[in-house]
Amino acid sequence: MEITAAVLERTGDNPRPYADNGPLKLVRLTLDPPRPGELLVRIDAAGLCHSDLSVVNGDRPRPMPMAMGHEATGIIEALGSEDDTAFAVGDRVILAFLPSCGECVRCKGGEPYMCAQGAAANGEGRLLNGGRRLHDDCGHDVHHHLGVSAFATHVVVDRRSAVKVDRDIPPHIAALFGCAVLTGAGAVINSAAVRPGEMVLIYGLGGVGLSALLAARASGAGVLVAVDPSPEKRAIAGELGATAFSPEEPDAIAAAFPDGGADVVVETVGKAAVLKAAYAAARRGGRIVTVGLPNPAETFDIPAVSLVAEGKTVIGSYMGSAIPARDIPRYIALWRSGRMPVEKLLTSISPMSEINGLLDSLADGSAIRQVMVPGEA
Structure with a gap:
């Protein structure tokens, strides 16, 4: 299927102001259907994080070109495995930026955030099952950012990157649990x-x-x-x-x-x-x-x-030393009870077309969490 995604062509050589120089381009890409063990998700909301900025400014070198974004929520539109009973079309999911294999020593020892296979896949810009599902108009692969590439209308992710949550959570709030809350709250609750x-x-x-x-x-x-x-x-x-x-x-x-x-x-x-x-x-x-x-x-x-x-x-503390399937529901429960007013993190809700200007606000420290809603280029 054809989607719209924010793609970074080069890392590090991106002078400011980003709003004028436009390092992130909204382009049309081809997205492959999900393979067994994967999900097709329609993105409802995606947050802009310093980890995204660190790739743009070169602090975190990554293979290029890359479809950016890793903090998001969306609705499942297709399953790669018909016998997948944990997810269903129509489920809301929050996406986590490190899929874990479940089989390595770290995963079996209760430390999936230290999964070497997940880290290797992220570093190479591919999905955990191997390969890339994104292609430009010449048929060349486009790399995935942290297994998610959430600045897009749709994504294909490994099912181990998704946590099912209730449909009633507003998308602009749900997205924040995928990175900001998972990492920050986890640093306090799990790591410290x-x-x-x-x-x-x-x-x-x-x-x-x-x-x-x-x-x-x-x-x-x-x-x-x-x-x-x-x-x-x-x-x-x-x-x-x-x-x-x-x-x-x-x-x-x-x-x-x-x-x-x-x-x-x-x-x-x-x-x-x-x-x-x-x-x-x-x-x-x-x-x-x-x-x-x-x-x-x-x-x-x-x-x-x-x-x-x-x-x-x-x-x-990487990813808040978190087990996303365990911790995201815990943090949502704290939010529902009023003990963790996550909505206080939200600076703005904007169309994806404003992404480069939002990068400037993030870089100069004037924004906390800016959430984007996908749209056409």
Whole structure:
């Protein structure tokens, strides 16, 4: 079938402003039908994430050309396997950006977010079952972004990339659970295992950082502090129960933790310098969780002796250490109960045709989560 998708032709060599230079092109592609174990999904809403921006600006090199997007929700229109009893045409699904094979040591050990086969497929721009389902008008393959390629009217995904949810969730809310909430809330609940009364410090208040804040509050954090250069984002953090500071206020940040630092520090910015600050802000015996994705050239430099002498733990959290089929319904339940008002993450709802201008807003820090509705080119 023919679809419309936002395609990136090259990574890294994309000067700003993106609205003028247009690195993402809405083009017509041919989408193959789903193979056994795959689903055809009509996209209802897709969120714009820093992981998308990182491919555009070259921080995360990927094979080109690539149909972008990975945070989305949609409706199943066809099944690749007639005997698939877990899904049906008409189901609403939220798409997760790392399919897991279910057979490797990591998957069987309860860590599907560490699946080597899923990571390899994502790195090569293909689906987990092999190959690509997208082709340009010359018949050349177009790579998949994180197994999803959600900036499109339709996608074919591995069934292991989909989580069935209730149809009554508004699409612009449902989409956010596929990455921002899954990653940020998971960093707090799964990776850090924040306990009631613990002091939590969060660096960065984008979609992932604010999701972490919501989860920390829902987990009963005793002291909740957030750091971001944006006054608007700090204001939102204040509305959600946090004390917020600018990164230029290190003394005030330190004073918020009278016992020598935070119990848990969550770094969502994706900069080695911020991770170093997060490490320093943790108390003796504290836990530092990092979910940001720095440029591969950046290095994290700390005094080696401090790991033992101060007893700190640095935890890398990919996809919020999540099991999507387990965690997405949990987070939706917290949203329904009012304990995690995910709608606070939403900056705007726009047509897909505005995608390059939305990239500028994301890059300059003025947006949290911008959701797009697919449309014709």
